[in-house]
Amino acid sequence: MPGPGQPAAPADECDVIVVGGGIHGVASAYFLAQKGQRVILLERDDCGHCASGVNAGGVRTLGRKLAEIPLSLASSQLWRTLDFLHGFDGAFVQTGQIKVAESEKDMLVLQERCELLAARGFHHEKLIDRQQVREIVPAIAPHVQGALWVSTDGFAFPYLIVQAFARQARRLGADIREQSAVQSIKRKDKTWHVSTKDRIITGEMLLLCAGAWTADLARLCGDSIPVTAGGLMLMVTQRMPHFINPVLGATSRGLSFKQFANGTVVIGGALECEADAQTNHAELDFSRLGNSARIVTDLFPFLNNISVTRAWSGLDGYAPDHTAIVGPSASQDNLYYACGFSASGFQLGPASGQYLAQLMTGETPDPAHQGLLPARFA
Ligand SMILES: Cc1cc2nc3c(=O)[nH]c(=O)nc-3n(C[C@H](O)[C@H](O)[C@H](O)COP(=O)(O)OP(=O)(O)OC[C@H]3O[C@@H](n4cnc5c(N)ncnc54)[C@H](O)[C@@H]3O)c2cc1C
Known part of the structure; x- marks a missing residue:
């Protein structure tokens, strides 16, 4: 119990634990929170510290792998219609x-x-x-x-876009914790227990979107993902x-x-x-x-x-086929992935987050995205 005048410690229990604060983590946190999910996002450094903050900002449906096209087109729609991705220096500009x-x-x-x-x-x-x-x-x-x-393609300033998603996710109640590297992951009684250096976070569902480091985290879950x-x-x-x-x-x-x-x-x-x-x-x-x-x-x-x-x-x-991996684990319940974006995942961030939020809350997802499922490597 906190003493008088001391702030209450943040709750460590949630519905969804998101690991990774790149574009895929923060966009997923935003769409999950919008659906009323209690989200805790754990980021090792600062949100946008890795690929999502230093990329070229290309927002491109052009030249996509066939399996990625439906998600990329859905993302293109979101890039053009989400208010908070517009109207500031570095926002999405539709240059083609x-x-x-x-x-x-x-x-x-x-x-x-x-x-x-x-x-x-x-x-x-x-x-x-x-x-x-x-x-x-x-x-x-x-x-x-x-x-x-x-x-309808264009570009945006990537770091600012990650911050815009993170701000909106927080506004909807997502608890985004930076400087919180995940050290171990365990599954007990159908609940994920994710440890950082000073906390243990529990949640029913776990979403791994840790970019180049996702395979290491998958191993901690007893799973494997070829990233x-x-x-x-x-x-x-x-x-x-x-x-x-x-x-x-x-x-x-x-x-x-x-x-x-x-x-x-x-x-x-x-x-x-x-x-x-x-x-x-x-x-x-x-x-x-x-x-x-x-x-x-x-x-x-x-x-x-x-x-x-x-x-x-x-x-x-x-990913081995240079195509995004988005969806549930082929072997573990309530474990999801967004990874393997193979040099072109910035544009996919918004729709990937929206699609995962649909999947994770039991909505019928668009079958057009099935070519991205982790099960293709099983
Ligand atoms: C130079 C460059 C140029 C690119 N240009 C484009 C482009 O023009 N258009 C395009 O669409 N894509 C582009 N990309 C690709 C795009 O940036 C990535 O595909 C996309 O940003 C991946 O996002 P992410 O959220 O999956 O991963 P990341 O942005 O890598 O985020 C993963 C996060 O997970 C965190 N993390 C890792 N391990 C842990 C842990 N144990 N605990 C907690 N957190 C952890 C990391 O700190 C990181 O912040 C480019 C990439 C690069 C590097």
Whole structure:
């Protein structure tokens, strides 16, 4: 019992324990709290400290793996309609995303992609010709022949988006505890007991969304999930006059880049590097960064003399099929996962949180997301 005048200790019992305060943890906490669930979220550092706070902020349905498309389209809807993701510096901006074809071969690849999507009932990626590309990106190099275009995609400032979700989740009653690394997990009498250095939290359901570290936590639950850590790099240039609106990628060369309102250009696009999950370190590979910069100058030759001012890296959890893992454990009751986002999980955060909240509260979920279930690896 607290003494007179002392605040009551926070309750350690809840309905759902969420582990990980990245975009997937905070979005899940928000949607679960909205459904009246008592949520305690445990984050080792600060929310948004890892991939969700340092990524390129690309909000992309374009070029998704087939199994991810329904979740990505549902997320696109949420990015455009959730009020608290709009109206501040760094909020979601709907600039569109474009993937350019640099050769006839690239054009064929894009055409086949469009036909494949149409055969599956997806029509969000539009094939556009040389002239239409120039209407959207007037500064593009002459060799570009066409592109795929999604006008409803865009980008956002990732750290601020994580904070926005965390704030809303707290407002709805979610108890978000930072500096609370999970050390052990046990199951007793159908209840999860999750220990941090000074508390034991109990809950009926457990959601693991700990990015590159999810497999370690799954092992503590007596389960296994095939997620491995991978490193990703980004670099940013000096400020320059505004020359491009959409986020731009290439078809046969790994590239994604965007220009922020302040004039800087962020360059990435699944630029992988060596990573060590133990030390939370991903080693910058300057020769790969150089190759990426060359693709940018091929597409925009006038950027040849622009300086790169900073490069950084982060870790993400990779699934063997490079496709998100979202849903219940195949072997343990009341254990759920959101992980394995393999370099493109930021955009999926809102819909993944909403979908998990539906699943965990017994609502009939959208069967279109079944391709993401952990059971595919069982
Ligand atoms: C450089 C880079 C660029 C990227 N660009 C894009 C992009 O443009 N668009 C896109 O869609 N995606 C992008 N991604 C991928 C995207 O950032 C990730 O897929 C996504 O953020 C994963 O979110 P998460 O919540 O699953 O994991 P994370 O953000 O990694 O969060 C997991 C959290 O779990 C916590 N945690 C771990 N272990 C414990 C423990 N024992 N106890 C408590 N907490 C723990 C960590 O501290 C961390 O905060 C990029 C990633 C990187 C690294």
